[in-house]
Amino acid sequence: MSAYAKAIERRFGDGGPSGEGAAESDLIRRVLARKTVRRYSDVIPSKSLLDLLVAAALSASAKSDFQQASILAVDDPVQRAAIGKLFPAMPWIGAAPVFFVFLGDARRLQRIGELRGRPVRNGTLEGFFNASVDAALAMQTMILCAESAGLGVCPISVIRNEVDKVAAIVGLPDLVFPVAGLCLGYPQAEGHVSLRLPRVVTTHRNRYEDGALPAALDDYDRRRDALHSIPQEQQRSNAEFGEAAFYGWSEDKARQAAKAEGAAFPPYLRSHGFSFD
C-alpha cells in the first residue's frame, strides 16, 4: 500500500489514485493531512520563527518576477482589537497570537515605472489579477511552512467585507489591497481534515468534462454528512430557503453563495486606483 494511501483516503474518500509507487515525502504527507485551526494556545511564536515564515512566504513564485505581494504584520494591540471588533462572529481574528495581512501590491510596480521614467499603468485587470495571485501564493507558502513548524493557521478573507475600515486601520494607499488576513498560533484544539470533492469532479484529463457532477455531488454530500453533519441550527437563511430535511455541503454552499458577500470590495478597488481596463 502507498505511504500516502491512508491520508489520501481520509482527504477524498473517493477510491481514486493513492500515490502508489511515488517516493516518500514528508512535506506531501503533511499537506495531505493539513487542516485549518481557529483556536490557539497562549504561547506566542518567537520573532525569529515569524521572520523565517515571512522570508519563506516571500520565496513563493511571482508572476513575471514582478514581486507584487506585500505582507503586513499587525502586532499593535490597538489595531488588532480594532480589526477584531469588526468581525464579532469570528473571534479568532482578534484572539490569534499573530495576525498578518497578505496584500496584493499593484502600487510598487507603478512606482518603479515612475522611478525609472517608464510610465506603468497597473490598475488594470492584469495588474489586479497578477498582484492577487502573487499574494495568494505567498500566503499559501506561509501556511504550509507554518504548519510544518507546528503552528496552526486560518486565512481570513472576511476582512474584505469591511475593506474600507481595515484599509484605514493599517493605512493602505491606492493600488494596495488585502487578499486575506492570516491568523497564526500554536493549536489549542485539533481541527479535522476537511473532506474534499471527489477527484472525478475536480480533475480533468486532456479535455474538460463535468458530466459526473450531479451524481458525484450527492455521493459526496452523504459521505461528508456521515463524517461531520451540519447541525440543524446551522442551516443558513432558513427563513428564505426553508428548513432542509437533508442539509449537505452542496446545499450549504449553494445557500452561502446565493447570498453573495464582498459587495464593498469592487467599489473600494475602483475608488483606489483600479480601472480594470
Ligand SMILES: Cc1cc2nc3c(=O)[nH]c(=O)nc-3n(C[C@H](O)[C@H](O)[C@H](O)COP(=O)(O)O)c2cc1C
Ligand atoms: C482565501 C481564503 C479565505 C478564507 N477566509 C476565511 C475567513 O474569513 N474565516 C474563516 O474562519 N476561515 C476562512 N478560510 C478558511 C476556510 O474556511 C478553510 O480553508 C476551508 O473550510 C477548508 O478547510 P481546511 O483548510 O481545513 O481544509 C479561508 C480560506 C481561504 C483559502
